[in-house]
Amino acid sequence: MVILVLNCGSSSIKYQVIDIEAGANTLLAKGLVERIGLPEGDLTHKPVGKERFELHRPIPDHTTGIRLVLEALTNPVHGVIASLSEVKAVGHRVAHGGEFFPASCVVTDEVKEKIRALFEIAPLHNPANLEGILSIEKVLPGVPQAAVFDTSFHQTIPAINYMYALPYEYYEKYRVRKYGFHGTSHKFVAAKGAALAGLDLAHSKIVTCHIGNGASVTAVLDGRSFDTSMGFSPVDGLVMGTRCGEVDPSAITFIGEKEGMNYSELNAMMNKKSGVQGLTGLSSDMRDIDKAYHEGNGKAILARDMYDNRIRKFIGQYAAEMGGLDLIVFTGGVGENSDEMREGVCRGLEFMGVEFDAAANKGARGVDKLLSKPASRVKVAMIATDEELVIATDTYNLVK
Known part of the structure; x- marks a missing residue:
């Protein structure tokens, strides 16, 4: 199953294309779109086994950036898939899931609204992450999407470690607490490190x-x-x-x-x-x-x-x-x-x-x-x- 992975920042898009099946994962390409919204944008596309491709032109928004990524992926010279129909799903890195998301989930209208509700406590990340989801809906309509949250792995932290010694009403009213980040990385390297160390x-x-x-x-x-x-x-x-x-x-x-x-x-x-x-x-x-x-x-x-x-x-x-x-x-x-x-x-x-x-x-x-x-x-x-x-x-x- 060919999966497009997107990590959208405020003015950038990191991406990878991975062909994943049970027991086998193959990286097909990775790249970076930078300087979105500025007079001159950049796309750096690195297909596995082929020459890298660079494009320098204005990239006014994330939707345009994702369109350029998809064009690079299907290009006859530096592309890695024959057509967009090969992309069966899109996975998004979303920085903040609050207390809503203890695990990754399929994107629905309800999920999008909850990501939006967290803009106030993640103003630098969640708006861009949601923009990536909305952009995919425009350029790859009907393709299923999943949201993977930086905070989900940390939802197992007990209250003695996630609560602050502030008036409890601020937790009740605004959910002011420790959330933690880099969860996908911590989860991955803990498991791989344990295996390497024989634990x-x-x-x-x-x-x-x-x-x-x-x-x-x-x-x-x-x-x-x-x-x-x-x-x-x-x-x-x-x-x-x-x-x-x-x-x-x-x-x-x-x-x-x-x-x-x-x-x-x-x-x-x-x-x-x-x-x-x-x-x-x-x-x-x-x-x-x-x-x-x-x-x-x-x-x-x-x-x-x-x-x-x-x-x-x-x-x-x-x-x-x-x-x-x-x-x-x-x-x-x-x-x-x-x-x-x-x-x-x-x-x-x-x-x-x-x-x-x-x-x-x-x-x-x-x-x-x-x-x-x-x-x-x-x-x-x-x-x-x-x-x-x-x-x-x-x-x-x-x-x-």
């Missing part, structure tokens, strides 16, 4: 670290999300590229009062001007921070040490919450590519039973690999995440 996922204590420009850590107890570092929004938890992560709320209100900043300005400051970008004034990219770190830049040294320490702190916290730890998994753009970050985080965890294998870690990038010594009581692994495969698999299981 029974259903009887295990795992901490998964999805480390990219946005980053989160999750406690996975017996295969289910038990706690996670992102909260009501993706700004909480770790030090990230441009997000501040965990911070005393009074520090934010104090800055707002001193600087005369309104809510929108404070929100932008926490989400877009903080993290390693805010600490260093250099970059939000950890590769740039690493370079400055080795050049002796004091702010870069502080930022990287804070970055690693915050991850280590959550690993320790979640080991305490679960009553032990069997496995630490690193994934994501930084987690899969920065051997320095992985070693920096694991340094000092020997007391927990971590025997880190620096030689195995050195230079390892984007592969599934154990990074702990054979005798290590707590295993450490790097797993290449594949959120698109999770979306395609859920979509296949829902519509087959």
